[in-house]
Amino acid sequence: MSADAKHSSPSRSSRSERGSGLIETVVLLGSTVLLVWGGLYVGSYSGRFDASEFSEVPHGRPTKPVAVSADPNAAVLKAGLKGYNNTCVACHQADGNGNPSLNIPPLAGSDWVLADAPNRIVRIVLHGLGGPVKVKDTVWSGGAMNPWLKTADNPAGLTPDEIAATLSYVRNSWGNKASLVSTEQVAAILKETEKRSDPWTEQELLKVPLAAGAPAMAALTPDQLKLALKALPADALEALLKDVKK
Ligand code: HEC
Structure with missing residues (x-):
């Protein structure tokens, strides 16, 4: 066992x-x-x-659609497209690239068009432009642009309202991005230049200040310059003088 x-x-x-x-x-x-x-x-x-x-909101539950308000600029840009098609497109073309074979410069990517303030391009449309002009590193010459303000002599032209919309469109198309142009801006420039009838030259336009209200240094007389300097606070003047002496 x-x-x-x-x-x-x-x-x-x-x-x-x-x-x-x-x-x-x-x-x-x-x-x-x-x-x-x-x-x-x-x-x-x-x-x-x-x-x-x-999260407490289950994945995939449809979210409430966000209300998209109608773009207030859309109406201006639409009116601008109309103005452009009526008065500019024949020369500057639908794509804003101009027509090099006819000496017509581009508006797409142009520094004139994209400048902070529209002071110079409003003048170009009001009174026209002649002589050589540098656009996108190329000097364009041989062409001239006629004025596009609507007058008794130029009934096919644009009203200040239409010029503002057209230039707003030009400043915001083909990749361009700049502030809209108001009718008030156009009306103010029209008043400043009411005695003018000749087309602008590049030289003249470059003296037109881009910052609204601030006169360009180059356009000041020596007396005006003295006054402007006197108006500066003492410490700002001292800093400026130090900078000049460097
Ligand atoms: C008949 C042809 C013609 C028409 C129409 C015309 N332009 Fe021009 N534009 C020109 C030419 C040519 C120049 C260059 C002038 C020069 O060489 O001095 C020019 C120059 C310009 C410039 C400055 C240079 C640049 O390329 O940025 C602007 C801005 C401009 N035009 C805007 C307009 C707008 C806006 C309209 C419509 C309201 C218009 N043009 C209609 C022919 C035209």
Whole structure:
């Protein structure tokens, strides 16, 4: 009996060893499958742990459309396109690139058009332009632009309102981006230049200040310059003098 027991015990223990090995394998395999499945699940459904995925607003619920107010500039630019098509397009073309074979410079990307203030281009449209003019690093000469203000002599021209809209369109088309031109700006320049009838030259236009209201230094008489300097606060004048002496 004791011998039996001695004999039987190793075989029983080896059976149980074999049995526990099988259980271990099953558990190992099972947990591996679970781990892989869990990983795939998290990978597919975690939303990369993005905060919005876990917000109280379920993903995918349609959001309320944001009210887009009609662009107040759209009407001006539309009127400007009309003015452009009636009076400028034949020469400067629909794409604003001008017509090099006829000496007509581009408006797209032109520094004249894109200047901070429209003081100079308003003058060009009011009275025309003649002589050589530098546009986009090229000197254009041989062409001239006639005035486009509507008058008794020029009934096909544009009113101040239409000039403002047309230049607003020119300053905001073909990649151009600059402030709109107001009718008040055009009317003010028309008043400043009421005695003028000749077309502008580049030289004259370059003296026209671009910053509205501030007279260009070059256009000041020595007396006006003295007055302007006297009006400066003492510390600003001192800083300016130091700068000049450098
Ligand atoms: C008959 C052809 C013709 C028409 C129409 C015309 N232009 Fe011009 N424009 C020219 C020419 C030519 C020049 C260059 C003048 C020179 O060489 O001095 C010019 C120059 C200009 C310039 C300055 C240079 C530049 O390229 O930026 C502006 C700005 C301009 N035109 C705007 C207009 C606008 C706005 C209209 C419509 C209201 C218009 N032009 C209509 C022929 C024309």
